[in-house]
Amino acid sequence: MPLPILTSAPGKVILFGEHAAVYGEPAIAAAVSSLRTYLLVSNANDPNIIQLDFLDIKLTHQWECNDFSTIPTIQPSTKELDSTLLKSIDPLLSSFKSNPLHHQAALTFLYLFFSLIPNLKGLKFSVRSTLPVGAGLGSSASICVSLSTALLHLAKLISIPLNKAQLKLINDWAFIGEKCMHGNPSGIDNTVATYGNSILLNSQSHEIIDIDLPILLTYTKIPRSTKQLVSNVRHMYNSHHAIVSKILSSIGHITLESKDLLLADASDIDSLGELININQHLLQSINVSHPMIEKIIKLTNQFQIGYTKLTGAGGGGCTLTLLKKDVDRKDVDRFINILKKDYNFDVFETNLGGFGTGVLELDNKNKELDDRVKQCFEIKSLASREQLDQILLPLCNNTTLN
Ligand SMILES: Nc1ncnc2c1ncn2[C@@H]1O[C@H](COP(=O)(O)OP(=O)(O)OP(=O)(O)O)[C@@H](O)[C@H]1O
Ligand SMILES: C[C@@](O)(CCO)CC(=O)[O-]
Ligand SMILES: [Mg+2]
Numbered sequence: 001m002p003l004p005i006l007t008s009a010p011g012k013v014i015l016f017g018e019h020a021a022v023y024g025e026p027a028i029a030a031a032v033s034s035l036r037t038y039l040l041v042s043n044a045n046d047p048n049i050i051q052l053d054f055l056d057i058k059l060t061h062q063w064e065c066n067d068f069s070t071i072p073t074i075q076p077s078t079k080e081l082d083s084t085l086l087k088s089i090d091p092l093l094s095s096f097k098s099n100p101l102h103h104q105a106a107l108t109f110l111y112l113f114f115s116l117i118p119n120l121k122g123l124k125f126s127v128r129s130t131l132p133v134g135a136g137l138g139s140s141a142s143i144c145v146s147l148s149t150a151l152l153h154l155a156k157l158i159s160i161p162l163n164k165a166q167l168k169l170i171n172d173w174a175f176i177g178e179k180c181m182h183g184n185p186s187g188i189d190n191t192v193a194t195y196g197n198s199i200l201l202n203s204q205s206h207e208i209i210d211i212d213l214p215i216l217l218t219y220t221k222i223p224r225s226t227k228q229l230v231s232n233v234r235h236m237y238n239s240h241h242a243i244v245s246k247i248l249s250s251i252g253h254i255t256l257e258s259k260d261l262l263l264a265d266a267s268d269i270d271s272l273g274e275l276i277n278i279n280q281h282l283l284q285s286i287n288v289s290h291p292m293i294e295k296i297i298k299l300t301n302q303f304q305i306g307y308t309k310l311t312g313a314g315g316g317g318c319t320l321t322l323l324k325k326d327v328d329r330k331d332v333d334r335f336i337n338i339l340k341k342d343y344n345f346d347v348f349e350t351n352l353g354g355f356g357t358g359v360l361e362l363d364n365k366n367k368e369l370d371d372r373v374k375q376c377f378e379i380k381s382l383a384s385r386e387q388l389d390q391i392l393l394p395l396c397n398n399t400t401l402n
Contacts (some may be wrong), residue, residue: 009145299339
């Protein structure tokens with residue numbers, strides 16, 4: 001297998017249906033193709049180690065392959081997590097117990113590694129992302145899809161160009177990765193990271209829908225954990241089942257109504273905006289909003305520029321703002337300026353949709369490109385987001401990365 005290989009997958013926004021999706025309700029998500037995770041798999045310096053350079057979370061670690069002798073040979077399955085494998089991985093995670101980000105990432109990596117290429121050695125897995133980590137933009141799913149694509153390619157279970165069956169295999173294994181990440185995912189994040197575009201997920205089947213909406217993304221930089229937020233809703237669901245299941249079902253109805261609107265007349269921004277407001281209020285009622293999310297909503301209404309809701313698991317992280325059709329650009333700029341200057345939030349203006357996952361074999365034919373790509377994963381001189389966008393993003397389209 002020629003190395004290095006580069007894989008990549010986009011982040012996402014959930015337009016409607018977060019949290020309800022975990023209970024089988026429909027949800028709509030769109031890829032944010034310009035915000036991506038990149039994974040470079042190359043030869044490690046030592047043929048008997050497996051090395052991680054997950055530079056965005058400052059996780060650099062290597063395992064001696066001799067330490068893998070206690071890992072059982074399992075029948076890999078994408079149906080559910082294998083508890084025997086999970087238990088046998090635990091001793092390899094002892095150095096990450098005090099850091100949940102590291103523990104989640106290393107557990108997910110090892111689970112997918114031992115499921116797909118348990119006997120390969122001497123590999124280095126380097127990750128860089130232009131997605132804010134843990135922000136609600138699907139960073140965990142994008143790394144799961146990038147890993148699943150690379151490991152399936154190394155296992156020779158997929159080949160480029162990727163066909164429908166192979167994308168499904170990638171998505172199925174990425175869903176297993178998301179289960180390692182936060183226990184009880186719906187699958188919407190990994191599905192949109194795999195296929196790109198915008199998707200409606202409805203009880204485990206998905207359809208691609210075309211969405212082109214003027215959206216602002218605001219990142220509050222307030223850290224939160226999807227695993228914890230999903231677990232909190234589960235607790236509320238168990239304690240107040242009748243009420244919470246009605247709330248989640250109402251969110252599902254909003255998703256379906258928004259789909260009809262998007263297909264009928266996506267220019268009816270105000271009707272979509274009303275659904276965004278109702279969805280946000282229902283999310284507040286299951287306690288996944290945050291005072292800073294409410295602040296952004298207040299400012300949205302004060303400047304009358306559009307409609308804002310949290311996106312992803314909430315609890316901080318990100319909001320999305322659907323801009324009104326005839327909005328005055330000066331009002332939008334004033335809104336953005338206050339968010340950046342007074343609250344130190346990041347604001348992204350980006351298109352929705354775009355490309356999902358793919359593989360690029362750096363075949364050493366183009367040494368200049370190969371060297372520029374490898375520089376993006378150097379520990380010493382950490383490449384900036386702009387450099388990643390300049391060098392790696394152009395490689396992530398259907399003609400190059402596929
Ligand atoms: N660039 C990255 N490098 C290494 N690990 C990452 C990276 N991005 C995400 N992760 C892993 O994913 C975890 C964050 O996942 P989490 O689901 O909480 O946030 P998110 O996916 O950004 O939000 P949401 O699921 O609401 O969209 C981190 O703890 C880390 O383990
Ligand atoms: C909160 C949630 O609905 C979306 C997280 O981006 C969890 C999930 O669907 O897996
Ligand atoms: Mg996640």
